[in-house]
Amino acid sequence: MTKSKIAAVSLNTTPLDFLGNFESIVSAIQNKESKDANLILFPELCISGYGCEDAFYRPSLWEKSIDVVNKIKTISPKQVVVVGLPVFVDSFLYNCMAVLYDGKIQALVPKFNLANTGVHYERRWFHSPQSFTNKRITIGDTEIPFGHFLFSMKEFTFAIEICEDSWSTQKPSLFYNLSGVDVILSPGASHFAMGKQNTRRQIFKETSRNQNNLQVFTNLCGNESGRIIFEGGAFFCSCGSILKEGPRLHFTPFAITSIPFDPNETKASKARNLREPSPKPNGDELTTISLKPNGQIEKESRVFFQILDKRSEEIFPSMGSTESLSPFEEFTKAVCLGLFDYLRKSKTKGYTLSLSGGADSATCALLVSTMVTIAKEENGESIFTKLGLAENHLLVTLYQRTKNNSPITEEIAKTLSEELGCEYHSISIDEMVSSSVSIIESVKGTKLNWKEHDLALQNIQARVRSPLIWLLANLNGHLLLSTGNRSEAAVGYTTMDGDSSGSIAPLAGVSKEFLLDWLDDIQKGNNRYITPKHSIQMLRNTKPTAELKPLAEHQEDEKDLMPYPILNSIERKLVYLGMDESNVWEELKKEFPWESQDNLFANIQKFKKLFGISQWKRERLPPSFHLDEYGLDPKSSYRYPILSNET
Numbered sequence: 001m002t003k004s005k006i007a008a009v010s011l012n013t014t015p016l017d018f019l020g021n022f023e024s025i026v027s028a029i030q031n032k033e034s035k036d037a038n039l040i041l042f043p044e045l046c047i048s049g050y051g052c053e054d055a056f057y058r059p060s061l062w063e064k065s066i067d068v069v070n071k072i073k074t075i076s077p078k079q080v081v082v083v084g085l086p087v088f089v090d091s092f093l094y095n096c097m098a099v100l101y102d103g104k105i106q107a108l109v110p111k112f113n114l115a116n117t118g119v120h121y122e123r124r125w126f127h128s129p130q131s132f133t134n135k136r137i138t139i140g141d142t143e144i145p146f147g148h149f150l151f152s153m154k155e156f157t158f159a160i161e162i163c164e165d166s167w168s169t170q171k172p173s174l175f176y177n178l179s180g181v182d183v184i185l186s187p188g189a190s191h192f193a194m195g196k197q198n199t200r201r202q203i204f205k206e207t208s209r210n211q212n213n214l215q216v217f218t219n220l221c222g223n224e225s226g227r228i229i230f231e232g233g234a235f236f237c238s239c240g241s242i243l244k245e246g247p248r249l250h251f252t253p254f255a256i257t258s259i260p261f262d263p264n265e266t267k268a269s270k271a272r273n274l275r276e277p278s279p280k281p282n283g284d285e286l287t288t289i290s291l292k293p294n295g296q297i298e299k300e301s302r303v304f305f306q307i308l309d310k311r312s313e314e315i316f317p318s319m320g321s322t323e324s325l326s327p328f329e330e331f332t333k334a335v336c337l338g339l340f341d342y343l344r345k346s347k348t349k350g351y352t353l354s355l356s357g358g359a360d361s362a363t364c365a366l367l368v369s370t371m372v373t374i375a376k377e378e379n380g381e382s383i384f385t386k387l388g389l390a391e392n393h394l395l396v397t398l399y400q401r402t403k404n405n406s407p408i409t410e411e412i413a414k415t416l417s418e419e420l421g422c423e424y425h426s427i428s429i430d431e432m433v434s435s436s437v438s439i440i441e442s443v444k445g446t447k448l449n450w451k452e453h454d455l456a457l458q459n460i461q462a463r464v465r466s467p468l469i470w471l472l473a474n475l476n477g478h479l480l481l482s483t484g485n486r487s488e489a490a491v492g493y494t495t496m497d498g499d500s501s502g503s504i505a506p507l508a509g510v511s512k513e514f515l516l517d518w519l520d521d522i523q524k525g526n527n528r529y530i531t532p533k534h535s536i537q538m539l540r541n542t543k544p545t546a547e548l549k550p551l552a553e554h555q556e557d558e559k560d561l562m563p564y565p566i567l568n569s570i571e572r573k574l575v576y577l578g579m580d581e582s583n584v585w586e587e588l589k590k591e592f593p594w595e596s597q598d599n600l601f602a603n604i605q606k607f608k609k610l611f612g613i614s615q616w617k618r619e620r621l622p623p624s625f626h627l628d629e630y631g632l633d634p635k636s637s638y639r640y641p642i643l644s645n646e647t
Contacts, residue, residue, distance in 0.1 A: 007037035008218035010232035015049030051225025092127035209240030223341035336371035352473035357409025416535035458548035462498025492614030508624030612646035
């Protein structure tokens, strides 16, 4: 049998950019890697963009999506092209894949299982069928099959399950497979989280082993709509093994991964391993749509079995041919990709950063600089010129010192800027702080002092810095980076309208403990994207501090709060895992045996209080990236009442 070629396209889309998404899809179809493919698979909702949010309710969005599909269907009529879009049918909106062939929309396949946890909210917009569907709908003046089908090509038969369908216990592919399908297509919009690709590999490898078929996964890639980063990483799995995997977190508009496919290999595996399961068939039927030249729709009786997905406990190793990234490297490339897409899609000129000499602002500077390097490596040296951006002006830093700042932090900020080759400025804001304090002293009729007015005197320094850095960012035509991390967001260790100010908070998805470990990993020479820096070494020889109190008080973050590893552990257990505080206390005793039990209990109580009263701050923080297994961004991850019994 002649081998067929299947191409999986990982695509960087933008919500509501129908022209831009269309052009990327056409470029991928016409690319030399896919132009001779028999079948080309694109990701979920690639025409409209996945993150359209409540714009999905607009009829004009559905109409434009269909218009784009009607243009794509004629681009390469001899190839089967599968693309994603929203489709309004009867009284409901569906998340669908369109199967295109012979210049026609051969069928529209709706998604069964809608993602509705964590950062996903699909049930707000889409309806899902409760059973296999087979009907015909009219779009324009054309009748189109709508539902769940087997698609018969000259060499093989395929079916489609969309993203969450492949993660479900009762996968549609369980039933497709028993009807003789050779290939399962799984187009996705699966968000990035450190280590998640290993989970994807495990799921698809085990599914392909159970079903003895070829599983084709492809994914969106990039910071599509602001908060969620998609990581690409298309792959092909057959009979328990990954045959080929495409690039992850690529900065290019698309990446194509393809393989030759001989269905006889999977058929032999089915004959050897697949046996009729129990219980007995329930009598449901599937229709087969022929995608052969001059093919007609054929209806065949297909039976299904109510069987459960069996999961292997085997931990699958990464394939030798696949780029293996550590969690720190995944974080590096994901945030760099997020910053690159945010920059070009917002059509601004760069990033301005208030560089404090601390770990968070240093991390932001390192990531912007690294973003520039990776973007040029993947898109060519002239990429920023093509985008109309001045490369030497992409990052501007400003150190705003007061008498409470130590000389070492200014030295760190200056040294880091020199090592990165970015524009650096340093100013004193003592006069403006004193002026602000004096004005309010005249209003209150009292002299402010550190004993009675500690918090107010700390916060005014951060708030005076905010309008100055905003002014500089505006003059630069830049986005302002907010440097807060998730640990600070959890306990409100930030000054609203001060250091919380910004256009985007790229670090708010990870803990302070992680960021410090990330910097240490760089210094060990483990990060392929960032080389060790003298400034990082200086930084790591100092204790994290806000430097808002007089130097004589030796202010340190972990004295103000608690040790970061303890804070991170409490946060994960109370917020993400939802554990009772008594159970958290018992776990902390085991995890930190050198700490007194009273201190651990006090830290839990302190965290609970600070977390409860800080939700209003989290509601006002700039947009952040989802990077870890969970997040605290109330717009995309963790919703919590501003007022409650815990406030």
